[in-house]
Amino acid sequence: MTEQDVLAEVERLRLLVSQFTMPAQLTAEQRAGSACAWCGGKPGPATADLHAVGMTPRGCSDCYWARLNWITSWYDWQDHIAECEYCLGGSMCFVSHGRRTTHEQTITDAGQPELSCGSCTGPILRTEMAVPRRWDGDTAPYLGYIHLRCAARRRVR
Numbered sequence: 001m002t003e004q005d006v007l008a009e010v011e012r013l014r015l016l017v018s019q020f021t022m023p024a025q026l027t028a029e030q031r032a033g034s035a036c037a038w039c040g041g042k043p044g045p046a047t048a049d050l051h052a053v054g055m056t057p058r059g060c061s062d063c064y065w066a067r068l069n070w071i072t073s074w075y076d077w078q079d080h081i082a083e084c085e086y087c088l089g090g091s092m093c094f095v096s097h098g099r100r101t102t103h104e105q106t107i108t109d110a111g112q113p114e115l116s117c118g119s120c121t122g123p124i125l126r127t128e129m130a131v132p133r134r135w136d137g138d139t140a141p142y143l144g145y146i147h148l149r150c151a152a153r154r155r156v157r
């Protein structure tokens with residue numbers, strides 16, 4: 001990886017974090033980048049520049065890394081499912097379960113909601129099988145989840 005590649009990747013991750021985790025309502029200070037977009041504290045020296053149309057929001061490093069962990073663990077889980085024959089066949093898969101657990105452990109620090117199903121809108125219990133799913137949302141796409149049984153029903157339709 002060249003330095004250019006690294007910078008491009010940092011930029012891509014900032015776009016993802018901005019797109020999927022930035023609060024819908026920001027104060028004037030948060031829109032201007034003088035307060036962290038998530039916790040409202042001083043962004044500090046290790047701040048992350050975020051992306052939003054018409055504003056220059058920033059995040060403190062604690063908030064930013066917590067959200068980055070949430071996003072990367074979501075994609076790790078999804079990437080596994082896309083290429084695992086057990087997961088694609090709807091079978092129990094311990095690797096998928098492990099990736100889900102890793103992702104779930106990032107939720108509290110990242111200030112994200114617990115798992116719920118974008119299809120039936122019910123909660124996803126620990127005992128229920130589920131997979132990550134990107135949803136269109138009312139205003140913007142978001143990273144969510146779906147019960148395995150609901151995903152199977154949608155395929156049949």
Ligand SMILES: [Zn+2]
Binds near residue numbers: 037039040062
């Ligand atoms: Zn913060």
Ligand SMILES: [Zn+2]
Binds near residue numbers: 095
């Ligand atoms: Zn699997």
Ligand SMILES: [Zn+2]
Binds near residue numbers: 118119120122147150
């Ligand atoms: Zn469901």
